[in-house]
Amino acid sequence: MDSPILNGLFSRIKVDTGAGRPVYLQLSDRILALIRQGKLKPGQRLPSSRTVAALLSLNRLTVSRAYEELQLQGWLEGFVGRGTFVPAHIPEPEPKKLNGPTTGQARKTAGFTIDEQFYVPNPYFIPKAPLHLDDGYPDPSLAPLKEIYRAYRNQLTRSGLYRKFGGYSFPDGPEQYKSALSRYLGETRGLKTSTRNILSVRGTLMGLNLVCNALIRPGDIVVSGIPGWQRAEHNFVHAGARHIGIPVDAQGLAVTALEQICKRKKVRMVYVTPHHHYPTTVALRIDRRLELLRLAERYGFIIFEDDYDFDFHYSHRPLLPLASADENGMVIYCGSFSKSFSPAFRAGYLVAPENVIRHLANVRILLDRQGDHILDNAMAALLDDGTLQRYARKALTIYQERRDHFCNLLQQELGGHVSFSVPEGGMTVWTKFTRNTNLELLAKKAYAQGLYLSDGSIHRYPGFNENAVRLGFASSTKPALTQSVRILKTLLHKGAGTRS
Structure with missing residues (x-):
């Protein structure tokens, strides 16, 4: 005869028939959680598949498949005429280890230590702004x-x-x-x-x-x-x-x-x-x-x-x-x-x-x-x-036109705020801003208006800070470059990127 206590334990199991995961696998997950939590002890007999099906309003075949799945994994064992049991050789978990995956939530921290100090931090940012003066990327449309x-x-x-x-x-x-x-x-x-x-x-x-x-x-x-x-x-x-x-x-x-x-x-x-x-x-x-x-x-x-x-x-x-x-x-x-x-x-x-x-x-x-x-x-x-x-020759011509257009814009529109040399090659202009320009603030304000550019922090070293950034031109069209410089000009003239 099935134990009323066990029946009560199983009656609290929840499965979602509308979820993408098969119900029998959901059920096997819940039973496995009970074993790992120590609520089902080693050597303990489980309720019959008929009883569980009645408790959870499930098809008996579904419960049988869940039991079979756990038997294949070694978490249960079945004996003809005796029933289904938690194997006696499975160690009983310690109470202090009952958190983690058994809660049904993804882990945020590992149970082992990580020497993060051994690695230099490598942060990354994926910009989503429609305009970009990036680190020097090509135009994939070409x-x-x-x-x-x-x-x-x-x-x-x-x-x-x-x-x-x-x-x-x-x-x-x-x-x-x-x-x-x-x-x-x-x-x-x-x-x-x-x-x-x-x-x-x-x-x-x-x-x-x-x-x-x-x-x-x-x-x-x-x-x-x-x-x-x-x-x-x-x-x-x-x-x-x-x-x-x-x-x-x-x-x-x-x-x-x-x-x-x-x-x-x-x-x-x-x-x-x-x-x-x-x-x-x-x-x-x-x-x-x-x-x-x-x-x-x-x-x-x-x-x-x-x-x-x-x-x-x-x-x-x-x-x-x-x-x-x-x-x-x-x-x-x-x-x-x-x-x-x-x-x-x-x-x-x-x-x-x-x-x-x-x-x-x-x-x-x-x-x-x-x-x-x-x-x-x-x-x-x-x-x-x-x-x-052939592609390289075509792209070279277009990138040179964009370089010339962009450098002209920098000189005409931002001449009082930046200095640079026209690059002989590559996809960026190394651009030095005046010392009173706060690049972190300027980059933040520009991003709020749909323009991404670096804040220059990756180019600063102890004893070296030219207050400069790489402004990539190759990945943007001429109209986009014009609009980008217009945003920078407006921000700089309003003092939005000026050190207080």
């Missing part, structure tokens, strides 16, 4: 989306299905992608490579993180320019490296300061964005490029060359990468298609000597077994048929 879709779809044809989908492939990327990249990088950047010099990654940040994991040890010294890219710097810190910042002027990274450090300390790696320094957009002058390569050979440090926007240079042909003049295997070159199309396309590459690529591929397996070979091969098709090259 990207060859139809061609990308067609190339991706072609990879899903039925030919060679097992080769494409039957198992894992090379961790460094598919041969088709590496072959296309090798040709492309040779033609456009003067890099002498084979497929064994290339490793596919999902973007610059993954490439940099992989290099830090594989080649940087705690205590190693990593040098980069100040101001620089905060995400890169956080990778150095997380790897346990000692990060040293050196100045950046109108000719790029101050290599004389680097040499002074090398004379006193063993430098492991130098991170540099020589084509357009992030965030100031200045190009590393040719004599400094050659000197940087000479110092790398002399002192034995790695050069991590982040060439994030090679294709977009307006005054003349893009400067060839440091890697193209590297005769001693000191440069790891990183590029990405994210700045060409959209950050949503996670396709990039590392270029380095063969033994480095083998080592990076071995480490990469621990994080990401092989990447997205379907997307990689679709990108290879676009490289081979010239789609990417």
